[in-house]
Amino acid sequence: MTTESSLRADIVEVGRRMYARGYTASNDGNISVRLGADRLLMTPKSVCKGFMTPDMMCVTDLEGRKLQGDRDPSSETLMHLEVYRQRPDVQAVVHAHPPTATGFAVAGIPLDRAVLAEVLTTLGSIPIAEYATPSTAELPDAVRRYIKAHDGMLLANHGALTVGTDLFGAYYKMETIEHFAKISLVARLLGRENLISREEVLRLQELRGSYGIKAPAPICLDDNAPPAAGGDDPASCQVVQAPIGGGLRLVPEATGAPRPTGGPAGDEAEIRLTYRELSALIEDAVRNLR
Numbered sequence: 001m002t003t004e005s006s007l008r009a010d011i012v013e014v015g016r017r018m019y020a021r022g023y024t025a026s027n028d029g030n031i032s033v034r035l036g037a038d039r040l041l042m043t044p045k046s047v048c049k050g051f052m053t054p055d056m057m058c059v060t061d062l063e064g065r066k067l068q069g070d071r072d073p074s075s076e077t078l079m080h081l082e083v084y085r086q087r088p089d090v091q092a093v094v095h096a097h098p099p100t101a102t103g104f105a106v107a108g109i110p111l112d113r114a115v116l117a118e119v120l121t122t123l124g125s126i127p128i129a130e131y132a133t134p135s136t137a138e139l140p141d142a143v144r145r146y147i148k149a150h151d152g153m154l155l156a157n158h159g160a161l162t163v164g165t166d167l168f169g170a171y172y173k174m175e176t177i178e179h180f181a182k183i184s185l186v187a188r189l190l191g192r193e194n195l196i197s198r199e200e201v202l203r204l205q206e207l208r209g210s211y212g213i214k215a216p217a218p219i220c221l222d223d224n225a226p227p228a229a230g231g232d233d234p235a236s237c238q239v240v241q242a243p244i245g246g247g248l249r250l251v252p253e254a255t256g257a258p259r260p261t262g263g264p265a266g267d268e269a270e271i272r273l274t275y276r277e278l279s280a281l282i283e284d285a286v287r288n289l290r
């Protein structure tokens with residue numbers, strides 16, 4: 001059984017890792033865990049997450065009222081409370097400002113393309129919750145739209161939020177988001193981002209069951225997704241952008257066929273270009289004509 005003292009020690013360790021990896025600067029970020037049915041253990045406001053001690057933590061009720069602790073709970077307590085309210089399965093919440101993922105959040109670019117198998121099987125996609133003033137009730141409102149279907153999200157012009165059935169699970173999702181953001185950035189800087197096909201995405205989704213991954217919602221492909229973005233309805237699935245056909249098969253068929261080594265995408269494969277990439281290609285072609 002998890003004791004309160006070991007949970008306090010775990011929060012200290014996760015805070016230390018977040019700070020060491022540059023996911024937070026100064027006093028940024030906050031961490032909480034459930035402490036029984038009606039209490040939470042929460043990091044205090046205005047402390048550096050890299051140098052916390054177990055005695056610094058606050059115990060609050062599910063309304064955010066402090067029950068125990070010398071310090072006041074995190075200024076983002078309202079956001080944590082909303083997550084626990086919406087997701088009875090969640091035991092821990094982690095919020096940080098990892099720079100590459102936060103860069104995507106600032107640019108308004110969600111991490112929702114089918115690029116990495118491990119991200120598709122775990123987080124599915126990582127949407128962006130609309131901008132809200134930190135520490136106000138706007139932030140829980142923005143998070144509410146995505147939290148039922150997602151274990152991780154970007155917060156526009158702010159940072160990232162992850163949840164889990166235990167504290168380290170929530171923290172590792174933060175690592176996955178930042179890692180995914182770095183890889184996506186490098187691929188886009190290199191000028192090419194080959195997407196995994198939608199057939200493969202659906203196959204990976206089936207693997208969730210065999211690996212015992214409990215995703216909060218199924219993956220839905222971009223063109224059959226419900227209209228979540230822009231509306232007020234909560235997201236009900238994890239919207240992933242994946243092209244039809246083509247792409248490399250990463251998972252062998254269940255018949256035990258050998259894993260293909262892959263090859264170039266077929267002639268019918270769909271590729272996606274941004275307007276900037278398309279313009280660059282056209283400019284190149286025109287230049288070569290001269």
Ligand SMILES: [Zn+2]
Nearest residue numbers: 029096158159
């Ligand atoms: Zn923050």
